[in-house]
Amino acid sequence: MTVDAVRGVTPGYQWEDSDAEIAAAYGLDPASIVRFDTNTSPRVPPGLDALIATESARLPLNEYPDATYAALTGAIAELMRVPVDRIVVGAGADEVLDIVAKTCLPPGGLAVMPSPAYAMYRVLTLQRAARLAEVPRGPGDAGFPLDLDAIVRESSTADMLWLCDPDNPTATVQPPGVLEDLLRRLSDLPGGGPVVVIDEAYREFAGETLAGEVGRFPRLVVVRTASKAYGLAGMRVGWGVGDEPLVRRLSAVRPPGSISSLSAEVAARVLSQPGFAAANVDALIHERERLRAALCARGWTVPSSATNFVLLACGTSEAADAAAQRLLRAGLVPRTFRRGRLHSYLRLTVRTPEQDDRLIAALGDRA
Numbered sequence: 324m325t326v327d328a329v330r331g332v333t334p335g336y337q338w339e340d341s342d343a344e345i346a347a348a349y350g351l352d353p354a355s356i357v358r359f360d361t362n363t364s365p366r367v368p369p370g371l372d373a374l375i376a377t378e379s380a381r382l383p384l385n386e387y388p389d390a391t392y393a394a395l396t397g398a399i400a401e402l403m404r405v406p407v408d409r410i411v412v413g414a415g416a417d418e419v420l421d422i423v424a425k426t427c428l429p430p431g432g433l434a435v436m437p438s439p440a441y442a443m444y445r446v447l448t449l450q451r452a453a454r455l456a457e458v459p460r461g462p463g464d465a466g467f468p469l470d471l472d473a474i475v476r477e478s479s480t481a482d483m484l485w486l487c488d489p490d491n492p493t494a495t496v497q498p499p500g501v502l503e504d505l506l507r508r509l510s511d512l513p514g515g516g517p518v519v520v521i522d523e524a525y526r527e528f529a530g531e532t533l534a535g536e537v538g539r540f541p542r543l544v545v546v547r548t549a550s551k552a553y554g555l556a557g558m559r560v561g562w563g564v565g566d567e568p569l570v571r572r573l574s575a576v577r578p579p580g581s582i583s584s585l586s587a588e589v590a591a592r593v594l595s596q597p598g599f600a601a602a603n604v605d606a607l608i609h610e611r612e613r614l615r616a617a618l619c620a621r622g623w624t625v626p627s628s629a630t631n632f633v634l635l636a637c638g639t640s641e642a643a644d645a646a647a648q649r650l651l652r653a654g655l656v657p658r659t660f661r662r663g664r665l666h667s668y669l670r671l672t673v674r675t676p677e678q679d680d681r682l683i684a685a686l687g688d689r690a
């Protein structure tokens with residue numbers, strides 16, 4: 324696994340094909356393509372166009388952004404109820420994850436992650452020329468349980484542990500108290516255990532943030548994003564919460580000015596009015612359950628979800644391929660997993676009722 328990294332050809336993140344590529348392959352109008360593969364929000368906050376127009380007229384776009392990102396950090400501090408010096412911002416959660424890896428994972432070091440996991444954890448680990456220990460989750464029909472004992476065991480010599488809750492791609496969430504117990508066990512390891520990332524990109528959809536725990540666990544970084552519940556994926560805004568000394572180390576690695584001043588100001592305003600995110604989450608959870616019920620009624624297996632996406636359990640990789648083809652022919656793009664544990668699943672983002680109806684019709688009855 325590290326051979327590629329040593330040669331300097333680390334595999335990048337693999338997206339599904341672009342709208343233009345899919346339109347060309349299936350003879351479709353690019354404008355008719357709907358992305359069910361990105362786990363983004365189907366809607367933007369109300370008044371976003373006007374806000375962008377006002378901010379682009381007001382901001383001196385010939386100048387660099389405020390290096391401290393004071394407005395954005397202040398809005399995040401209020402939202403998360405943590406002091407500003409516990410926050411590091413980035414161009415999306417992905418940049419925050421990258422900053423943590425650059426800070427905490429030396430070449431030849433060891434990162435641990437459950438498997439399956441969000442694909443970027445592997446990419447970032449290999450980019451650091453570090454080693455990766457994967458701890459398999461239990462079977463999908465048992466809800467992909469984490470093997471907590473094995474995670475603690477593998478973490479005993481690790482520099483970093485990647486965790487995601489609620490989890491992409493399994494759509495599961497840990498019961499209350501489980502992650503706190505795990506953090507306690509990890510911090511009791513000789514040397515204080517690895518730096519633990521808890522990626523909460525989907526937190527608004529289920530459970531409680533662990534951001535309040537960073538004072539007790541100085542090696543914990545909680546990572547959040549404006550890309551999901553807040554509907555701002557194109558703005559590229561994310562943040563991490565950690566204890567002050569760790570945040571100072573992360574901030575020293577953060578590229579200056581990677582978030583545009585427009586993105587920072589717009590995100591600050593949107594994060595200051597969390598009403599939209601709350602309403603968006605309610606609507607998406609309601610729509611998720613309608614989508615699951617409609618697919619189950621047609622014979623498909625759709626496990627419960629704690630996120631804004633669902634897994635379609637197709638049984639075999641051939642059946643998953645056939646279902647993906649049905650969707651792609653209709654211009655609907657699922658997330659596929661051709662290799663690895665999820666090869667017999669598709670991942671489908673919950674979108675608008677109209678778009679989801681297209682998906683339900685295109686999938687039809689399970690053969």
Ligand SMILES: Cc1ncc(COP(=O)(O)O)c(C=O)c1O
Binds near residue numbers: 415524547548
């Ligand atoms: C678990 C997880 N973390 C991070 C990200 C990236 O978020 P951002 O758009 O803020 O970079 C995603 C996006 O799909 C994700 O699923």
